[in-house]
Amino acid sequence: EAGVTQFPSHSVIEKGQTVTLRCDPISGHDNLYWYRRVMGKEIKFLLHFVKESKQDESGMPNNRFLAERTGGTYSTLKVQPAELEDSGVYFCASSQGLVQTQYFGPGTRLLVL
Amino acid sequence: QKEVEQDPGPLSVPEGAIVSLNCTYSNSAFQYFMWYRQYSRKGPELLMYTYSSGNKEDGRFTAQVDKSSKYISLFIRDSQPSDSATYLCAMSGGSGGYQKVTFGIGTKLQVIP
Numbered sequence: 001e002a003g004v005t006q007f008p009s010h011s012v013i014e015k016g017q018t019v020t021l022r023c024d025p026i027s028g029h030d031n032l033y034w035y036r037r038v039m040g041k042e043i044k045f046l047l048h049f050v051k052e053s054k055q056d057e058s059g060m061p062n063n064r065f066l067a068e069r070t071g072g073t074y075s076t077l078k079v080q081p082a083e084l085e086d087s088g089v090y091f092c093a094s095s096q097g098l099v100q101t102q103y104f105g106p107g108t109r110l111l112v113l
Numbered sequence: 114q115k116e117v118e119q120d121p122g123p124l125s126v127p128e129g130a131i132v133s134l135n136c137t138y139s140n141s142a143f144q145y146f147m148w149y150r151q152y153s154r155k156g157p158e159l160l161m162y163t164y165s166s167g168n169k170e171d172g173r174f175t176a177q178v179d180k181s182s183k184y185i186s187l188f189i190r191d192s193q194p195s196d197s198a199t200y201l202c203a204m205s206g207g208s209g210g211y212q213k214v215t216f217g218i219g220t221k222l223q224v225i226p
Binding site: 033043044045056059091103107 | 117145147149156157211216
């Protein structure tokens with residue numbers, strides 16, 4: 001069984017540019033989560049999808065971040081325009097039921113210069 | 114004040130030692146308590162989770178939750194060099210919802226052969 005995959009693995013962009021991160025959850029997992037880890041800080045919850053619906057987006061930093069989940073399958077997280085403080089590792093996770101059994105992807109390392 | 118406090122380490126132990134990793138928390142509404150292991154450049158991997166207070170054992174790993182003290186622990190018996198990783202505690206429940214996970218910063222463990 002394939003795990004959670006994320007693309008790209010790394011991204012280096014300049015301030016003001018747009019970046020789109022993609023997450024492919026484990027097949028059959030209705031729950032999809034996005035997290036972010038800024039250097040030296042804890043992993044922080046960003047949002048939670050159930051199928052294609054946003055269940056909780058209370059962790060999204062501001063309106064420069066837009067997450068979508070097309071047809072309840074893969075998800076994208078777009079940052080537009082990117083700022084220096086958006087640098088960090090963005091993790092995606094999925095679960096079939098309880099978040100307590102979520103599986104994480106390897107993360108996308110974003111550097112905004 | 115952070116909701117979850119965890120000593121970032123690093124913690125170095127000789128092979129075969131018993132390792133004790135701990136977290137404290139301030140939100141008494143947390144009900145689920147998780148421990149993740151994260152190797153360098155990888156996503157977190159769930160080791161085990163417990164609900165409410167009590168102990169849970171899985172092989173060389175034992176998780177303990179003391180809700181009265183708001184204190185959780187992970188014990189690793191007969192530690193191996195392959196256990197060298199960052200260990201993250203995480204919690205969910207209460208007003209934040211059971212699907213929203215709050216992480217500690219992680220403790221970096223090195224097991225020396």
